[in-house]
Amino acid sequence: MSDEPLLKVRDISKFYGARIGCRNVSFELWPGEVLAIVGESGSGKTTLLNCLATRLLATSGTIEYRMRDGQMRDLAHMGEAERRFLMRTDWGFVHQNPADGLRMTVSAGANVGERLMAVGERHYGNIRETAGDWLRRVEIGVDRIDDQPRAFSGGMRQRLQIARNLVTSPRLVFMDEPTGGLDVSVQARLLDLVRGLVHDLELSAIIVTHDLAVARLLSHRMMVMKDGQVIEQGLTDRVLDDPREAYTQLLVSSILQV
Numbered sequence: 001m002s003d004e005p006l007l008k009v010r011d012i013s014k015f016y017g018a019r020i021g022c023r024n025v026s027f028e029l030w031p032g033e034v035l036a037i038v039g040e041s042g043s044g045k046t047t048l049l050n051c052l053a054t055r056l057l058a059t060s061g062t063i064e065y066r067m068r069d070g071q072m073r074d075l076a077h078m079g080e081a082e083r084r085f086l087m088r089t090d091w092g093f094v095h096q097n098p099a100d101g102l103r104m105t106v107s108a109g110a111n112v113g114e115r116l117m118a119v120g121e122r123h124y125g126n127i128r129e130t131a132g133d134w135l136r137r138v139e140i141g142v143d144r145i146d147d148q149p150r151a152f153s154g155g156m157r158q159r160l161q162i163a164r165n166l167v168t169s170p171r172l173v174f175m176d177e178p179t180g181g182l183d184v185s186v187q188a189r190l191l192d193l194v195r196g197l198v199h200d201l202e203l204s205a206i207i208v209t210h211d212l213a214v215a216r217l218l219s220h221r222m223m224v225m226k227d228g229q230v231i232e233q234g235l236t237d238r239v240l241d242d243p244r245e246a247y248t249q250l251l252v253s254s255i256l257q258v
C-alpha cells in the first residue's frame, strides 16, 4: 500500500432543500482498500456514494483524489472534460441495475470495447480480443460476444457491467448494491467473482450495501450510516464482531437472528 490516500473526504454534506441526504462525512480511502458503506434504507448511503463519484454536487465539504501522476486534486475544481475522462478510465461505477450501466442495444463485446476506445485503443482486433478475454474472466462464454445484454440473465448482465468497468484497469470502483437485484445463489457466485477481481487487480472500492454479509465478504473497513451521518466506522471484522454503537448492535443482531 502507498503512504498517500487515494481519496481524502472532508466534511461532505448534501442537502436536498431542507432534507438531509448526508452530513459531515469525513474519511480517507487507501490504495487497495475496500470500504463498505452500510445502513438502513434512507440513511444516506447512495447520496454519499453519488457525491464521492461526482454524480451529485455536494452542498459543502471537499473531496480530493490522487491522480496517476501523484497529485491530489479537488474534484469540485476539476473541469468537466477532465472529470468525465476520469470517470471513463480511472474510475468505475457499478449500478445496482445493470441496465443503468450498460448499453442494452449494442453487443456485449461493444459494451466492453467502448471503454477501451475511451482510453485511445483503436485497433479492432485488439479491442475484440480484450473484450473476449474479459467476458471469459467474468464467466460469460465468448460465443455470446455479439449478443446484446437484453438477451442476458440478470447475473450475466451484472457480470458484463463489471467487465465493462474493469477493462480499463481503473484504480477506484464505486458499487451501489452490486448484488441487490439478484437471487441468493447468483449473488454468492457474483460476490466470489468480485472478491477475486478486486484482490487480483489490487483495486480500491467503495461499496454501498444494506447487506452486512456483503460487507463482511468484500470489505476491509466499513462505515455505518444513520440519518445521513456516519455513526461508527472501523475494520469490518471489528465493527461486525464488536459493534460499539447501540444502532450497529441492533443492525448486527437483527441480521444474525434471520
Ligand SMILES: Nc1ncnc2c1ncn2[C@@H]1O[C@H](COP(=O)(O)OP(=O)(O)OP(=O)(O)O)[C@@H](O)[C@H]1O
Residues within 6 Å of the ligand: 016, 019, 020, 021, 022, 039, 040, 041, 042, 043, 044, 045, 046, 047, 048, 210
Ligand atoms: N433526489 C432527492 N430529492 C430529495 N430527497 C432525496 C433525494 N434523494 C434522496 N433523498 C433523501 O435523502 C435521504 C437519503 O437517501 P439515500 O437514497 O441516500 O439513502 P440510502 O441509504 O441510499 O437508501 P436506500 O438503501 O433505500 O437506497 C432520504 O431521506 C431520502 O429521502
